[in-house]
Amino acid sequence: MTSSKEQITILGATGSIGINTLDVISRHPEKYQTFALTAHRNVDLLSEQCLQFKPRYAVITDESKAEQLKVTLASYNSNTQVLSATEDLSVVASHSDVDTVMAAIVGAAGLLPTLAAVEASKKVLLANKEALVMSGSIFMQAVKESGSTLLPIDSEHNAIFQSLPEHFVAQGIRSCGIENIVLTGSGGPFLNKPLDDFSSITQEEACAHPNWDMGRKISVDSATMMNKGLELIEACWMFDVKPSDIEVILHPQSIIHSMVRYKDGSVISQMGNPDMRTPIAHALAFPERVDAGVAPLDFMSISQLTFDKPCFKRFPCLKLAIDAMKAGGNMPATLNAANEIAVEAFLQEEIGFTQIAEVIQQTLSQTGYAEIADLRAVLAADLSARQLTTQIISEL
Template identity: 45%
Template sequence: MKNIVLLGCTGSIGTSTLEVIDGNPDLFSIFLLSAKTNYNKLMKQCKKFNPKYVYLEDKTSASVLKEFCLKEKITVEVILEEEKYFELISSSPVDIVVAGIVGVAGLKPVYHAINNGKRLLLANKESYVSAGEYLNSLASEKGASIFPIDSEHSAIHQCIASSSEMHGDVSEIILTGSGGPFLNTSLKKFNKITPEEAIAHPVWNMGKKISVDSATLMNKGLELIEAKWLFDMEDDCIDLVIHPEGMVHSLVEFRDKSIIAQLSVPDMKIPIAYGLGFPSRIHSGAKKLVLTDIASLTFLKPNFEKFPCLNLAKETLKLGGTAPSLLNAANEEAVHAFLENRIAFNEIPEIISYVMNKIPVGAVKDLDSVLEADKIARSTARKRMKLKNGIIA
């Protein structure tokens, strides 16, 4: 029986993870659930999964949850202190940490999991984009194992694992992306795109932030950077193709020029089950992919002019250092502003580009240098957006 810490338990990754765990009750138990504010959903999860500990970032929500658990006689300890939360992630009873938190907010808990040699199931790509080089070195030192559970990087892991020499046989990894909801939308209409349109993804059901990233293709850009660190690949050995059907989740080309691809229905429970069960395959609860139901599989070159976030990410990949942290922070701020109707959709890459040109790239010496770059980038992005809206910053 493996003890699980689930970070971001009320989001889409967290919900899917609990579905997989529910389908394998003899294999896993919940040690800690964490969320930001959604105590209503967490109440139901506590009743069903009986975790030992729960952490809510919002203290008012935590107090409401604590009263509920006392009233319902649910034997769970509600944690109020962040320090205690990090101690529990690091503690010896924990076997697996699932990082489903969105944004750079996931960086500190990811650090604590890696620093204590845990098996980390990583859906929080922003932490590895911002601090991948540093976290890789730390994982090697502490003996932590990292399993990406976004569909693309999980697919790559599965393809590479099919080779006896693992990374030594790989010549190129090929990420796929659906192209998002605006693949066939004219660039002239991008300034009129609404948040409601941007979060309506054609293949995946995801949170708002990652849905907007998928619409700008920044999600693919972040995945390019993440892939470099997860799979120790040179920049020119990572490629991207647009695959609207969303059935081929990524491909790996080996040195003999054969290509292995991973296919399945688009369901996050599959990569989650792979990470939880590795090296065994466990029940995922996903639907079967019926090959005869697929009319065709399409692969297209990405349009870098139409989706400039891709170019920004590729440039960042070459710069290294704190550049990925600057990119990620500026993107988070711009997406947040767009979702609040404070900037237009086509202004997202403009804000990111401004921040990248404004702030010098530094070296990543430790976690603090990453967080400092993140802080400066956010401040710069906010000031820029205030000026664009005619407000004196």
């Protein structure tokens, strides 16, 4: 089965990135065709998406929801084939008929299918930062060996990518006249909240980002600025730079999405309204440009653009992430796993907001350093950290 349209698998179709990707795709039916849509448990939304976009495959990894999806689609005479094994995520990511994979599964669960897409030489649009945080050099080596095209979806990394010279990949930061990379972050909803009030922060407050519409986990990560720490680690691997080559600054308006500072004094930035459809459309169409449905940036309506340094006392998770990247080895994977468990515990009201960083710190301090030689070691570090973090939380 061949088609002149670009065949796309969306890993994590029912999440924020998946929904926005389908919105962009819907604007260009002559260019793009959904090959597969995947979700974990949101069967109602996945059913709607399948009926609208008519993918060849739908994968729902919560097997208890698979029968419901099959019945719903069959009632509409849908030809979409329903799969439910976790391994099927890798199958639809690496299928020979697939051109492009949107890797938008949140957390460590997205690592293996994203890596499968890379190893199958697909064009991979990376929204799953945890894949790079966990596996780092192993992931990037797979990209190099397979010839896969890796394009960033995180607004900050996409902005950096757009601000770099075309020959950057071949020559690297030292040969391109680059001084450093500036990674911007809004500071989340608690940038100006008194520190004494942090212990009483609720789940609803942490999930209410002032600029971006995101899922609950990434919203909490933004509130703690762990998201920025994970992005720094991702940027180190994606652009082959050191933590010292990246400057993190606060920019509450989320208009400048990141910058590249050059040795001649120039600073090149990417600006735009805070809408994830912009980086999605950029990566989908690269090196061309297509309409994303995003309103043009109105400079007359922007009253001011402000910047500040992040305070580690306010955002200890950012410091934990930077230190984990500097330490290397199993520490980034440990950090990521501990954060996932701690954030879920916070969302389930098992721990308080300030305890997120405390739990992660305890996990890191109780984990011995180990080199990461292969994917098996990555997964072992992830599992060990999850078990330790769960134990730490149970003893609080």
